[in-house]
Amino acid sequence: MSSAHSPLKNQRLIALALCWVWCIVSACVGLNALIKANQTKSRFRREAPPGVTLDIDINDVYQSGVVLTTVCAVIAVLASIFFLVMLIWPKRATGSLKIQAWMLTFFSVWLLATQIPYTIFTATRTSKVTAFLGGLQLPPEAIQEALAASGETDVYHKLNFVVLLSIFPWISLLFTVILIVVLFAAASRRHADFDTRSEMSVSDTSSARKASTEKASVEKAGA
DSSP states (O other): OOOOOOOOOOHHHHHHHHHHHHHHHHHHHHHHHHHHHHHHHHHHHHHTTTHHHHHHOOOHHHHHHHHHHHHHHHHHHHHHHHHHHHHEEEEOOOOOHHHHHHHHHHHHHHHHHHHHHHHHHHHHOEEEEEEETEEEEEEEHHHOOOOHHTTTTOBBBEEEEEEEHTTHHHHHOOOOHHHHHHHHHHHHHHHEEEEEHHHHHHHHHHHHHHHHHHHHHHHHOOO
């Protein structure tokens, strides 16, 4: 298929593949982080002394982590669909370039809006651990001493599974933006090629009409 009918075909295939790979990686990292977060909470509760009840609040990173994982997975699914449509129905893929670009733009903005606070939470916050013994709240110092003694931590940036999710979605966002740029560039080239062909068609039609008129004039003069 000519580049006029499928503009930037190879660039789009490469960009789609890279976007898909990194979004899959980010979604897996996010899923792993969510699983390990729940496991860590359960381990904290199991290791608590008898009679001590723990209330562990990690909603800041957990909820944003759920959104990050979901958005990365959705972008990966979209990239898969666009890739398959491009191979199976290339005309439909070419005709929907701007739709693809705008859909990815929406999810990339959503990803950015979630990734920024998640990164800040990871760098600056800790989980909120509250301990109760017989209905009496224990002081934070006692909780920190217990965590240190057990080799645990409530600081987000010291938990690898939390930190990884603050890194990989940025890479996914980068390749999604690259894909969006490629799609918009391909759409622009397609419209430019269409306008060029339209102008050539109009020019050819005008030339044919002019030649036909001249021929008719010559035949009339000869008669």
